[in-house]
Amino acid sequence: xxxxxxxxxxxxxxxxxxxxxxxxxxxxxxxxxxxxxxxxxxxxxxxxxxxxxxxxxxxxxxxxxxxxxxxxxxxxxxxxxxxxxxxxxxxxxxxxxxxxxxxxxxxxxxxxxxxxxxxxxxxxxxxxxxxxxxxxxxxxxxxxxxxxxxxxxxxxxxxxxxxxxxxxxxxxxxxxxxxxxxxxxxxxxxxxxxxxxxxxxxxxxxxxxxxxxxxxxxxxxxxxxxxxxxxxxxxxxxxxxxxxxxxxxxxxxxxxxxxxxxxxxxxxxxxxxxxxxxxxxxxxxxxxxxxxxxxxxxxxxxxxxxxxxxxxxxxxxxxxxxxxxxxxxxxxxxxxxxxxxxxxxxx
Numbered sequence: 633x634x635x636x637x638x639x640x641x642x643x644x645x646x647x648x649x650x651x652x653x654x655x656x657x658x659x660x661x662x663x664x665x666x667x668x669x670x671x672x673x674x675x676x677x678x679x680x681x682x683x684x685x686x687x688x689x690x691x692x693x694x695x696x697x698x699x700x701x702x703x704x705x706x707x708x709x710x711x712x713x714x715x716x717x718x719x720x721x722x723x724x725x726x727x728x729x730x731x732x733x734x735x736x737x738x739x740x741x742x743x744x745x746x747x748x749x750x751x752x753x754x755x756x757x758x759x760x761x762x763x764x765x766x767x768x769x770x771x772x773x774x775x776x777x778x779x780x781x782x783x784x785x786x787x788x789x790x791x792x793x794x795x796x797x798x799x800x801x802x803x804x805x806x807x808x809x810x811x812x813x814x815x816x817x818x819x820x821x822x823x824x825x826x827x828x829x830x831x832x833x834x835x836x837x838x839x840x841x842x843x844x845x846x847x848x849x850x851x852x853x854x855x856x857x858x859x860x861x862x863x864x865x866x867x868x869x870x871x872x873x874x875x876x877x878x879x880x881x882x883x884x885x886x887x888x889x890x891x892x893x894x895x896x897x898x899x900x901x902x903x904x905x906x907x908x909x910x911x912x913x914x915x916x917x918x919x920x921x922x923x924x925x926x927x928x929x930x931x932x933x934x935x936x937x938x939x940x941x942x943x944x945x946x947x948x949x950x951x952x953x954x955x956x957x958x959x960x961x962x963x964x965x966x967x968x969x970x971x972x973x974x975x976x977x978x979x
Contacts, residue, residue: 681816684710711780787816788810835852853916869929
């Protein structure tokens with residue numbers, strides 16, 4: 633049984649005297665919290681760039697884009713990158729043959745995108761005028777990042793490797809590179825996901841105690857408010873503590889385990905209070921998932937087909953870029969629902 637503290641709990645703790653939520657500095661919000669409003673996405677409709685290739689993996693990225701379109705007004709564009717095995721000067725040696733081949737591939741890609749979006753249920757009214765972009769260069773991640781910037785994308789949807797178990801996300805080389813460098817929030821689509829026909833029905837935020845986490849939590853809260861769905865803040869405990877560095881087993885006194893649980897509950901309470909302080913109308917629940925390893929900790933929580941799981945990523949210097957730590961990377965492999973990675977410096 634998972635440890636649960638829902639939004640109806642009678643336990644209401646005030647934020648700590650140090651002004652923090654877990655290890656997050658509330659003062660880092662600056663004037664955002666006081667303002668009470670900020671832009672979650674830069675555009676309306678939300679600009680969604682889907683990184684999708686008909687010859688690689690499945691259609692989970694398209695399916696997740698369609699899933700998002702059922703809860704929000706979106707504008708969808710798909711992008712596919714062909715990585716040239718030669719340097720740019722080598723293209724000239726092939727004369728016009730490569731140009732003709734590229735034009736044909738671009739046309740075929742558009743036809744595949746139109747068919748794929750239609751099959752997944754993305755209304756044509758939500759397609760961008762330039763719905764399919766075929767790119768070539770020496771780095772797929774660089775090409776997709778540039779495509780996102782050219783489109784002004786609010787999010788980039790990435791599919792999983794074809795070798796991932798059904799319902800799980802396994803990053804390929806390109807996804808892994810973008811998880812460590814993308815300036816745009818990423819939506820990660822698990823392989824063959826089971827998705828609600830009503831779209832996103834709950835936003836979940838994992839409290840990890842990272843820097844700038846509170847700003848990402850508030851962004852997740854506003855997404856929930858704008859989409860009219862509840863927010864669930866969760867803390868995960870893979871066995872309660874990490875593996876010991878020397879001993880074969882970790883046998884800690886009961887009072888230490890009890891203190892850890894109390895601290896976790898207090899951090900969840902403070903996080904919920906921070907959300908209520910900005911979004912009083914938001915429905916918020918809190919839960920702890922405990923188990924032997926990250927997979928069991930996630931499975932200890934009940935997940936729905938309409939769940940979107942959100943993480944705060946660590947920023948790279950002053951720039952707002954996605955950068956995942958080792959814990960987040962481990963958890964992602966066991967997530968069974970689509971994941972939104974929110975850059976730490978979101979505001």
